[in-house]
Amino acid sequence: MLAERRSEDEDCCAQAAALMSRYCDGDRRAFDELYATLAPRILGYLTGLVRERATAEDLLQLTFIKLHQHRDVYIRGANPVPWLYTIAHRTCLDELRRRRRSRVRVSPDGNLPHEPAVDISGAAEPAHEEPDEQTIARGMAALAGLPETQRQAVLLTKIHGHSTAEAASILGTTVGAIKVRAHRGYVALRHRLRGDDLAVPNASADIAREQAAL
């Protein structure tokens, strides 16, 4: 099963590298395919980090905007997936810092900034097999209880299947630190998943507490 998943990941990386090269050549369809391929995984990572779906969706959009702005940094033939995770992680950190600095942003004349209108074309969203919500809630609750650094390491290595070297590169730390954090987080996660009275925490309250601590 693990080998199967690894082979799937390798295929995905090769496909992503090819798409990224076409995207850098100015192919708009390649971007759409790249978004369709990688956005679910990046969204999963961001949801695990911020524990709030709406915030994670905003960060996902920002991540892809940054990818577009910095696409000249890409090296042809390289695997763009760990890099995209790094951009997502950095975007998440920047956003948390920005929120800490200013709760409400107003223009010099005192008005709220203009928000772009939501696209309501009426087209149906693509069909997707929904995972069991109870399973997600249980896993998310267990993840939410982990310390920040352990949660990041577990998300990247155990859930998103990155190597410890890739995870270290994404988080900007050493392989040794990732190994320790991932192991401790994994053990704690197992304990939590085996617990009988695991309650789903209030994500908004949790984030507010975290921001206050920052």
Next chain:
Amino acid sequence: MSTTPLDDTDLLHALREPGPPPPASPALLASLDDMKPVRTRVPLRTLLLVLAAGCVYPVAALALYPLRRDLSALPPAWLIAVALVWLAGFTIPLVLALVPRRHQVLPDAGRALRAAVLAALTLVLTGLLFTVDAPGVTILPRTRWAGFLPLWWHCVSFSLKATVPMLVAASIALRRMTVVNLSYLGAPIGAVGGALSGLTLHGLCPYGGGAHVGLAHGGGVVIGAVLGALWLPVLARVSGRPR
């Protein structure tokens, strides 16, 4: 609640992709309007740019100042061996800090940091323990602080003149790379500036003695690494700020 083990594939998959992503937002779609082909990065070009910035002062110094006067009196094998150690201390962290592993976009910052620490330690210890002097020809600095410190500062400031341009060039090259922890790349680049100067001083500095070579020439590597770790994130932020 059940006691399902964590390696349950459904749970891992559910956490990995907890639902479909939203369609691209209007802001993202608007940013895609300028879809033009771009010239992608070539790491070797970045490496050469940073190296060129670091080489300006040492090359000028080699052209302007005479070689150390005890050069012909020192054992050639020692001269070559120590030069190779300085060369390795300069090339390995530079390559690791700027050239990503195969099929990766970003350099491995942790590996580059480890290389910088190892290089700094090796170069300080090489200077302290393996310095050879030619009796009567090599000038030995006084062991008192008053005699030692001015010469220490002279060689450390030589290192800084190579390190600072390197850090500025690296900050320009790395400012758009969205690395999470730029300090981890700043330390090796700063250490490289110190090691490049140390290699130059190996051929220029007329002063000998393990204490001078270890603490002034090797110290330049340590000071460069610390400066790089502290300054590179700041310089990258300043040079990457939209005008």
